[in-house]
Amino acid sequence: MLKIEDLQVKLGEKEILKHIDLEINPGETHILFGPNGSGKTSLLMTIMGYPQYEVVSGKIMFKGEDITHMPIDERAKLGIGMSYQRPPTINGLKTRQMVELCAGGEINEAALARQVNFEEFLDRDVNAGFSGGEIKRSELLQLMAQKPDLMLFDEPESGVDMENITLVGNIIAELLEKHLHPSRGRSKMQAKADRTKMGLIITHTGFILDYVSADKGQVLYNGKLSCVSNPREILNCVGDTGYEECVRCISMNNLS
């Protein structure tokens, strides 16, 4: 379980996240919405442990451990992984080698890459000249090898073409063990017991919702998590009235 309590984060001099509370239980997937620059990526980077995101107050708990000040690699070892919006290029490191590093040992890179239609990129340097959509598939491939328990997806479907979006959506669903989703005959409780993978997905379009069922949607607005609701509902509301109106309206509803 991921539990964030009253988290306040500074980036340089800028207060970037204000009083964030967030709880993701085993097996749950949350969707994060919010306008450009609202701090979504910052929240994910803070959870991952990037030191430039300075935690001013509050804490982050994961699997019962206080990870607020834990280095990135220890968080990774504990089971947190991230699919980046804009990952850096590593010159001279082949994607094939990167996948092996993620797996922490030998692995059939080709077989894994085939699943994300990425075989022909294995011998290219990590992210070197990758297109927007290729980066997404490369990031997914790395997570497939890494197999974290909590996966942070930063806009995994933006820039992905119509053909590949189904593939990306299905892979994310698989990573999050959505195949263990309760069928009609099974009780929700039973399935939840099977599924432990947790997800936090940033999306602007909500396309991902066609493939991945989510438990909650949240809107990050001006560094604050402003509402919790059904993700479809948020999407519709934002589409109809825009973020500002939506945040006000849903908070009002939540209050009533």
Place this chain on the structure above:
Amino acid sequence: MHINEQFELKAKEAIHKKGAIGPDVDLSTFDPTPSPHFEMVDDDLRNLPREEQERLLMAGLDVTEKERGGTFLQMNDHAVHCHSSQEGIEVLSIQKALAEQPWVRDYYWKLADVGADKYTAAAQLGLHDGYVIRSLPGSKSVYPVQACLYMHKDGMQQNVHNIIVAEEDSELHIISGCATAPHLKRGLHVGISEFFVKKNAKLTFTMIHNWAEEVMVRPRSVARVEEGGLFINNYISMKPVRSVQMYPTTHLVGEDAVARFYSIVVGSPGSEYDLGGRIFLKAKGTRAEIVARAISNGGKMIARGHLIGEVPEIKAHLECKGLLLNGGLIHAIPELEGHVDGVEMSHEAAVGKIAQEEISYLMSRGLNEEEATSTIVRGFLSVDIPGLPPQLQAEIDRVIEESDKDVM
């Protein structure tokens, strides 16, 4: 011999002439006296102490001669082992060649200037040995010839002259290593190399340096590439050394001739490197590329590169990337000279430290900080060298892999 007298004369005039660039070396503090002559047969090589075999291997010389097309080994001042195992490839000691093979005179001091400085002078006046490697017309070598210039006697000066000839339509691969015995601390290596790549020939020359902390190194080399010829020149030096200064020059004189220089150098504290390459593009359709990777973890490094386009329709590119790991200095000096319209020349140079963002990215995949750093460094050092046979690429990768531990 008339011509040799002229060389002697020019050398004597240059005996006190300092090098054009780089720190000066006081030759009087090194001992050039030859040691007693001996030879080593195959078994002698294989019976060398393990420690020495490892030093040789790090410089690319494998005493088992597996996947090698010939071997030349010079100990201190003279060749102790010399043979070719490929048809069409000749491997000789230069002393023997000068004495017995008149054709060698057509190449001796033909490109390099004996009067350039006191190092070229020393190589004429006090020549110890060196190799002559030649691929006959049309011969294609499969395996590289391995050559090593080994210094065993502490405080010595080693004067070497090498001649490499790839005759028309031939293909020749050479790994040329330099190394010192484990106990050797101080020494001076002077090495003249002259390369002749004839019409449509292909020569790859991979030089691996493995020196010791107080060794000074002054190579002087010049190459000439004829029509359709290809010259790939790789240089790797990752071990500590006091000072290396070299500025090899290549003349692309025939149409469509190509030269590519790749260097991978690590500068440890106390090491001083002044390296570079200069390529003259003198004929239509010639191409040149200089790629340098320099890491300083405390050493001082100057990375030069100079491309001179003298005629139209040439293409040349220079790339120098420097990484500062732990202080030190990297000074990149790229120079481009276009003398006429229609030259296409470019360069890129970058010096910096490892991006924290890259380290963090790898850490988020489960690597600790040290592993992340060494992964990035290894990536930085890995350059794809087009046209290099796979065994040679593997050899370079092995050397980098081995030395990688020392870099951190």
